Amino acid sequence: MSLNPNSLNAVISPDHLNTTDLLSEAAAANRVLSQQEQQSKNLIHQRLLNVVDLAVLDTLSEEEARRQLQDICRNLMQEEQIPVPLAGRQQIIKEIEDELLGLGPLEALLADKSVSDILVNGPHCIFVERNGKLEPTNIRFKDNQHLLGIIDRIISSVGRRIDESSPLVDARLKDGSRVNVIIPPLALDGPCMSIRRFSVEMLGMQHLIDIGSVPPNIAPVLEGIVKSRLNVLISGGTGSGKTTMLNILSGYIPHDERVITIEDSAELQLQQPHVVRLETRPANVENRGQITQRDLVRNSLRMRPERIVIGEVRGDEALDMLQAMNTGHDGSLTTIHANTPRDALARIENMVSMGSVNIQERALRAQIASAIDVILQIERMEDGRRRLVSVSEITGMEGDIITISELFRFDRRGLDAEGKVLGEFRATGIVPSFYERLCQRGIEVPINLFAPQ
Numbered sequence: 001m002s003l004n005p006n007s008l009n010a011v012i013s014p015d016h017l018n019t020t021d022l023l024s025e026a027a028a029a030n031r032v033l034s035q036q037e038q039q040s041k042n043l044i045h046q047r048l049l050n051v052v053d054l055a056v057l058d059t060l061s062e063e064e065a066r067r068q069l070q071d072i073c074r075n076l077m078q079e080e081q082i083p084v085p086l087a088g089r090q091q092i093i094k095e096i097e098d099e100l101l102g103l104g105p106l107e108a109l110l111a112d113k114s115v116s117d118i119l120v121n122g123p124h125c126i127f128v129e130r131n132g133k134l135e136p137t138n139i140r141f142k143d144n145q146h147l148l149g150i151i152d153r154i155i156s157s158v159g160r161r162i163d164e165s166s167p168l169v170d171a172r173l174k175d176g177s178r179v180n181v182i183i184p185p186l187a188l189d190g191p192c193m194s195i196r197r198f199s200v201e202m203l204g205m206q207h208l209i210d211i212g213s214v215p216p217n218i219a220p221v222l223e224g225i226v227k228s229r230l231n232v233l234i235s236g237g238t239g240s241g242k243t244t245m246l247n248i249l250s251g252y253i254p255h256d257e258r259v260i261t262i263e264d265s266a267e268l269q270l271q272q273p274h275v276v277r278l279e280t281r282p283a284n285v286e287n288r289g290q291i292t293q294r295d296l297v298r299n300s301l302r303m304r305p306e307r308i309v310i311g312e313v314r315g316d317e318a319l320d321m322l323q324a325m326n327t328g329h330d331g332s333l334t335t336i337h338a339n340t341p342r343d344a345l346a347r348i349e350n351m352v353s354m355g356s357v358n359i360q361e362r363a364l365r366a367q368i369a370s371a372i373d374v375i376l377q378i379e380r381m382e383d384g385r386r387r388l389v390s391v392s393e394i395t396g397m398e399g400d401i402i403t404i405s406e407l408f409r410f411d412r413r414g415l416d417a418e419g420k421v422l423g424e425f426r427a428t429g430i431v432p433s434f435y436e437r438l439c440q441r442g443i444e445v446p447i448n449l450f451a452p453q
């Protein structure tokens with residue numbers, strides 16, 4: 001963690017180290033400072049910078065640095081006799097601490113485990129996602145400069161930089177969270193940052209069942225699909241839970257297989273002992289040295305993979321992926337941004353045809369049809385819940401069209417009084433052609449699961 005560069009020369013003066021037990025140690029509640037409290041905070045912050053050498057603070061452990069800062073703040077407050085009640089003083093101290101040692105106003109959001117996404121749209125407009133729903137917060141940065149300072153601290157901690165000449169950055173933080181930053185002139189209303197927090201607790205299939213994302217009787221089918229080495233495409237919109245589902249499905253890969261994962265920013269947490277993780281690299285300042293997903297997919301084929309797991313197909317690596325799937329690397333898993341299974345196939349077709357290779361439409365479709373076996377469609381619904389809404393099998397071609405048969409589907413009935421989506425997950429009555437494959441591999445899935453209820 002780097003500290004504010006305008007450090008002053010004096011070390012922390014011993015005069016300021018006596019703790020006056022002015023404040024209780026109760027954790028300060030996150031409240032918004034009143035105007036007067038804000039003024040007091042600015043005053044204390046300024047005075048603090050005159051007595052503290054930030055470079056020295058940097059050499060202390062975080063705990064010790066925080067303790068010292070707290071002591072100094074309390075003394076300064078007493079000296080200045082600021083007209084602020086106890087709770088306000090605690091809040092001021094906490095904010096100053098966060099400002100000097102941490103990520104400022106973001107600390108409060110980062111400390112809140114129920115927040116999964118933090119969306120900063122300029123200094124005065126910050127949203128978070130909780131339980132699948134976006135909500136505004138009353139957290140504010142002082143101004144663009146303040147926000148930029150914090151962004152800089154985040155980005156430079158992972159060795160990247162952001163300025164007018166490279167105004168957008170996509171990076172992965174040390175804790176695994178994913179962050180994207182875009183600043184003016186590209187962002188019109190001030191610096192914007194989106195943080196997708198790394199969820200420490202790994203969701204498992206049981207969890208998805210418990211929260212109603214996957215029906216309990218479907219879980220064994222999904223397990224069978226992965227174990228019998230079918231190629232799976234997980235399709236869904238932004239934040240619908242594609243990566244989470246990919247993570248969970250990859251948990252079914254047997255532990256004796258060699259798995260290679262390829263991602264733009266590493267999010268997968270595979271538990272297998274034999275995993276090789278690869279991550280793309282953006283171009284450097286001189287616009288050189290970029291390694292794309294396509295480069296990695298091609299390279300991975302020479303690494304004797306038994307399974308290839310691609311975080312998300314989004315470009316010209318699609319063709320290499322299809323070829324890999326068609327040439328013995330079955331059991332590969334990936335995700336794609338699309339709203340229906342049919343869309344997902346159309347997107348793959350587009351990705352390939354936008355690449356440099358010229359393939360006839362029919363030949364390409366035939367390749368897609370024989371490469372991909374199963375499409376799982378997931379959806380983030382307006383009640384905030386993520387659901388598996390369709391399980392489809394690709395069965396081949398009819399004329400120029402790829403045939404998809406839907407095995408299970410979420411039939412939506414409507415909304416209840418609280419705005420929750422109502423509906424049932426049903427079998428369509430089609431027994432998949434991979435059923436035999438499951439049986440041959442000793443994977444037991446009762447056939448009546450596929451019978452229409």
Ligand SMILES: Nc1ncnc2c1ncn2[C@@H]1O[C@H](COP(=O)(O)OP(=O)(O)OP(=O)(O)O)[C@@H](O)[C@H]1O
Nearest residue numbers: 116199208213237238239240241242243244245386
């Ligand atoms: N079934 C679920 N129920 C509730 N929350 C979920 C579920 N699946 C994922 N989430 C949460 O939703 C957020 C988005 O999940 P995830 O990253 O898997 O989505 P994604 O579709 O891969 O997003 P992106 O389009 O940004 O890649 C995460 O915070 C994750 O913890």
Ligand SMILES: [Mg+2]
Nearest residue numbers: 242243244312
């Ligand atoms: Mg994702």
